[in-house]
Amino acid sequence: MKYGYLGPKGTFSHSAADFFAKGEETVPFTSIYNVLSAVDGGEADFGVVPVENSTEGSINTTLDTLIFDFDLNMSAQLNMPIAESLVVREGTAIEDITKVLSHPQPLAQCSYYLRENLPSAETVSVSSTTEAMRQVSESSEPVAAIGNKISAPMSGLKGLKEKIQDDKRNFTQFALVSKKPCSVSGENTKTTIAFSVRNEPGSLFKILSIFSIYDVNMTKIISRPMRNRPEEYVFYAELENDSPKDIEESLTMVRRKTSFLKILGKYRLYDLR
Amino acid sequence: MKYGYLGPKGTFSHSAADFFAKGEETVPFTSIYNVLSAVDGGEADFGVVPVENSTEGSINTTLDTLIFDFDLNMSAQLNMPIAESLVVREGTAIEDITKVLSHPQPLAQCSYYLRENLPSAETVSVSSTTEAMRQVSESSEPVAAIGNKISAPMSGLKGLKEKIQDDKRNFTQFALVSKKPCSVSGENTKTTIAFSVRNEPGSLFKILSIFSIYDVNMTKIISRPMRNRPEEYVFYAELENDSPKDIEESLTMVRRKTSFLKILGKYRLYDLR
Numbered sequence: 265m266k267y268g269y270l271g272p273k274g275t276f277s278h279s280a281a282d283f284f285a286k287g288e289e290t291v292p293f294t295s296i297y298n299v300l301s302a303v304d305g306g307e308a309d310f311g312v313v314p315v316e317n318s319t320e321g322s323i324n325t326t327l328d329t330l331i332f333d334f335d336l337n338m339s340a341q342l343n344m345p346i347a348e349s350l351v352v353r354e355g356t357a358i359e360d361i362t363k364v365l366s367h368p369q370p371l372a373q374c375s376y377y378l379r380e381n382l383p384s385a386e387t388v389s390v391s392s393t394t395e396a397m398r399q400v401s402e403s404s405e406p407v408a409a410i411g412n413k414i415s416a417p418m419s420g421l422k423g424l425k426e427k428i429q430d431d432k433r434n435f436t437q438f439a440l441v442s443k444k445p446c447s448v449s450g451e452n453t454k455t456t457i458a459f460s461v462r463n464e465p466g467s468l469f470k471i472l473s474i475f476s477i478y479d480v481n482m483t484k485i486i487s488r489p490m491r492n493r494p495e496e497y498v499f500y501a502e503l504e505n506d507s508p509k510d511i512e513e514s515l516t517m518v519r520r521k522t523s524f525l526k527i528l529g530k531y532r533l534y535d536l537r
Numbered sequence: 538m539k540y541g542y543l544g545p546k547g548t549f550s551h552s553a554a555d556f557f558a559k560g561e562e563t564v565p566f567t568s569i570y571n572v573l574s575a576v577d578g579g580e581a582d583f584g585v586v587p588v589e590n591s592t593e594g595s596i597n598t599t600l601d602t603l604i605f606d607f608d609l610n611m612s613a614q615l616n617m618p619i620a621e622s623l624v625v626r627e628g629t630a631i632e633d634i635t636k637v638l639s640h641p642q643p644l645a646q647c648s649y650y651l652r653e654n655l656p657s658a659e660t661v662s663v664s665s666t667t668e669a670m671r672q673v674s675e676s677s678e679p680v681a682a683i684g685n686k687i688s689a690p691m692s693g694l695k696g697l698k699e700k701i702q703d704d705k706r707n708f709t710q711f712a713l714v715s716k717k718p719c720s721v722s723g724e725n726t727k728t729t730i731a732f733s734v735r736n737e738p739g740s741l742f743k744i745l746s747i748f749s750i751y752d753v754n755m756t757k758i759i760s761r762p763m764r765n766r767p768e769e770y771v772f773y774a775e776l777e778n779d780s781p782k783d784i785e786e787s788l789t790m791v792r793r794k795t796s797f798l799k800i801l802g803k804y805r806l807y808d809l810r
C-alpha cells in the first residue's frame with residue numbers, strides 16, 4: 265500500500281501520513297493537486313492532505329480539488345497538533361537573527377511571536393519548511409527557519425525556541441483520501457458534503473431546516489465562490505449524527521433542494537490533541 | 538487623508554487603494570496587520586485590505602485581525618477583477634522558462650496554467666509580485682514572474698501572456714476600513730458580522746431562523762476555529778436587506794442567542810467587474 269502526501273519529507277503532513285500508513289510506504293508529492301491526482305490515477309492507494317488549520321482556516325486548494333476535479337472519498341480524518349519551532353545553526357543567538365525563512369503558512373501562524381520578538385528581522389517565504397531549513401543550513405548569515413523541530417537534525421540544525429505559534433493549541437485537520445469509499449459506523453463519524461443553492465433569500469436556510477428536522481448537527485460551514493461562476497456560491501459542510509439513516513434521509517431531501525450536491529465522504533475522526 | 542494598503546507598490550491592493558483614495562495620498566505597509574494597526578493608531582485615516590478572493594477564498598488574516606485585534610469599521614467594499622500576467626525580460630521565450638516566481642496566492646491562482654504550459658518549470662514563492670518582478674529583472678536566467686502587468690514596466694519587464702489565472706472571472710473583494718463607522722443607506726448595502734454560538738445541535742440554525750424571519754439574506758458564511766479556543770467556532774457572515782430597521786432588529790435578537798457578536802461594518806459595495 266502506498267500513501268501519498270504533500271512533501272517534502274519532515275513536514276507535519278509527513279507525520280500525518282505516517283500516522284495513517286502504520287509502517288507502509290509513504291511517498292511525497294510536490295502539491296496537494298498532485299497527491300489527489302496520484303490517488304485518482306492509481307499511483308497511490310491513499311492520499312493524506314490538509315483540510316483545515318485551526319489558525320489559518322480551511323485549505324481551499326484541497327476543498328476545491330475534491331469538489332471540482334476528482335471523485336475521491338474522505339476515508340478518515342486526523343486532528344494533529346502543530347507546534348512550530350524557531351530553528352537555527354549551532355551558535356546563532358536570537359538577538360542576532362536578521363532573517364526568518366519558512367513556508368507562508370507557518371510564517372502567518374507565528375506572526376505575533378515574530379512581531380514581538382524579532383520585529384526587525386525580515387521574513388522570507390519559501391516553498392516548504394524543509395526548504396527553509398536547507399537554506400538556513402547552507403547560509404553563513406545569522407538566519408533562522410520556522411518548522412517542525414523533529415526534522416531540524418536532518419539539516420544539522422537545532423531548535424532555539426519551541427511552540428512559537430500564536431495559538432498554543434494550533435492543530436491541522438488532515439484527510440485520508442481514497443478512490444473507493446470505506447465503510448464506517450459508530451461514534452465520531454462525520455460526513456462532509458459540498459452543495460450549491462440559488463442565490464435568493466432563504467435558500468440556505470431551507471437546507472439547514474432539513475438538517476435540523478433530522479437532528480443532524482452542522483459542525484462546519486464554509487461558503488466559497490463557485491469556480492468559473494463567481495456570482496454563485498458553493499457551501500462546504502461537515503455533518504454529525506450517530507444515525508446513518510438520519511444522515512442518508514436528510515441528504516435525499518437536500519438533493520431535491522440544491523442545484524449541486526456532492527458527498528465527499530463519511531469517515532471516522534481521530535484526534536491526537 | 539492617508540490611505541494605507543498592503544504593499545509594495547504595483548500590486549492589485551495598490552490599485553484598490555487608488556480607487557478609494559481618488560488622488561489622496563496612499564501609503565504601502567508590509568502586512569495586513571500593519572495596515573489595520575496604522576488605522577487603529579491614527580497613522581492612516583483609512584486602510585484598504587483584501588477580504589476574499591474568488592479563487593482562493595476568504596483572507597483569514599484580515600477576518601481574524603478585524604474580529605479579535607482591533608475595533609474598526611468596514612466603510613466600503615470593492616470587487617476588483619484580478620488578471621494575472623506572465624512577465625519576463627525582453628527576449629525570454631516561453632519554452633525556455635525554467636522558473637516562475639510570485640507570491641503564493643497568484644501561484645495558486647495560476648496552477649492550472651502552470652501545469653499545462655510550464656510543467657517542468659520550478660515555482661518559487663516570494664513575498665510579493667513586485668519582489669518577483671525585481672528578482673526576474675536582476676536574473677540572467679530564463680525566469681518569469683506572475684503579477685499585475687501594469688507594473689511590469691516599473692521593473693523593465695514586459696507581459697508575455699495575459700489573463701493566465703485559472704478562473705478568467707477571478708476577482709478580489711477589498712474592504713475600506715476606518716476608525717469611525719460611516720453612514721450608509723440605499724441599495725447594495727451590506728452588513729458584515731462575526732458571531733459565536735455554543736457547539737450544540739441547532740444553534741446555528743436558530744441564528745439563521747432569526748434572519749429568515751426578518752427577510753435578511755445571508756450572502757456569505759464562513760465558520761472558523763476560534764483563536765485560542767479551537768474547539769469553538771466563530772462565524773463570519775455577510776447580510777443583505779434593503780431595510781436598515783430589519784437588520785437592526787434581527788441583530789438585537791441575534792445578540793440574545795449568541796455568546797459573541799461583533800458588527801464589523803455596514804457599507805456600500807462597489808463592483809468594477
